[in-house]
Amino acid sequence: MxxxxxxxxxxxxxxxxxxxxxxxxxxxxxxxxxxxxxxxxxxxxxxxxxxxxxxxxxxxxxxxxxxxxxxxxxxxxxxxxxxxxxxxxAGEQPGPPAGPSQAVPPGILHLLERLDDTPAFVIDAKYDLLAWNRMAVRLMGDPPPERNMIWNAFCGPMPVGMESSAEYQSFADESVADLRAASARYPDDEGIRALIERLHAGSSEFTRRWNQHRVCVRRTTLKTLTHPVYGELDLECQVLHADDSGQRVVFYTAAPGSRTADVLGGLRERAGM
Structure with a gap:
């Protein structure tokens, strides 16, 4: 060629x-x-x-x-x-895609700013938290120092275990399967490889799930979030795949007229948005 x-x-x-x-x-x-x-x-x-x-x-x-x-x-x-x-x-066969980018496109950042009634944030292919809006902070608090969501699920202050809720267990299962899919898509990415090594060293629960060899890509799910003031909130977790960089925009929405929708409206008003 x-x-x-x-x-x-x-x-x-x-x-x-x-x-x-x-x-x-x-x-x-x-x-x-x-x-x-x-x-x-x-x-x-x-x-x-x-x-x-x-x-x-x-x-x-x-x-x-x-x-x-x-x-x-x-x-x-x-x-x-x-x-x-x-x-x-150029006469070459394309190799594996470039590693996941951590540079959030300006258009996505603008979208986050405009969403003044919907908690939203951006993660990359290995679940690093890259950007978030004010409503996400009002709902979930400031982002933790460790910005990787899978690390926090397995090695954070409240790691997943046999006593964890079915929903948390499901998040752990799907996150590991999603990370395996990312490792296949970006086989040369040092960041993904290093995260997997850290998780193997830090969590037997991660290793157990990793050895199941499941593969999936996260889609829309239902989520129950416990707020320190308003208690349990029923949210729909919508996932928008932003571009070929592997980034995803995650939105938390609620059914119109529901108690959770009223709580989100109140958070928006108290934030002065």
Missing amino acids: GVNRVQLAEFLKDRRARVSPADAGLPAGTRRRTPGLRREEVARLAGISVDYYARLEQGRGPNPSRQVLAALGRALRLFEDERGHLFRL
Whole structure:
């Protein structure tokens, strides 16, 4: 399979024009004559020289290595199918997807801010808590120092055990199965590998579930949360898969007219939102 230099050049130029500075975590700076990123910005984000990147866009550069292609995929914020297309245009077979990102897209952060009546937060593929809104804090309190939800479930102050509720047992089961799916999707990710090793060392309950070899991806579930003031609240846990980075936005909603919906409305008012 050879390099299709013309199509590779056109693909890079097209995707560069589609990425805003804000999407890439860059300041907008002075007024731009064309949309998207500048060549030097893409080169800097990918860790390559401006001249090298310019020659790729002009269809006259050397054959890019797999490392360069992976870096360009990250710099241009390519989705998984786009990343595969980039590799094939360069004469390469795409390897495993890049590891889960911890950079929450600005659009998702804006969504959290606008949800003033719904507790919501963002987790990555290994259940690290990345972002949350004010309603989530009003409902569940400030995030714990240890931001990984699976670690807290198995090795936190109240680890899962035989005496735990059926709902907590179910969360533990599904979380381990979800983590196994993430480890298969991102086989080269050091963060996932390190978390699994820590959990094996810290919890026999985790190891027992891991050895069951279950695989699943978390979807919408029902959850009972015990609030220190309002007692048990019946919530529907909606999960939105944000993008190919493995991030998910989790929303807690309640049936209209229910006691839980009234409590959420009261939390919103007391927060002044």
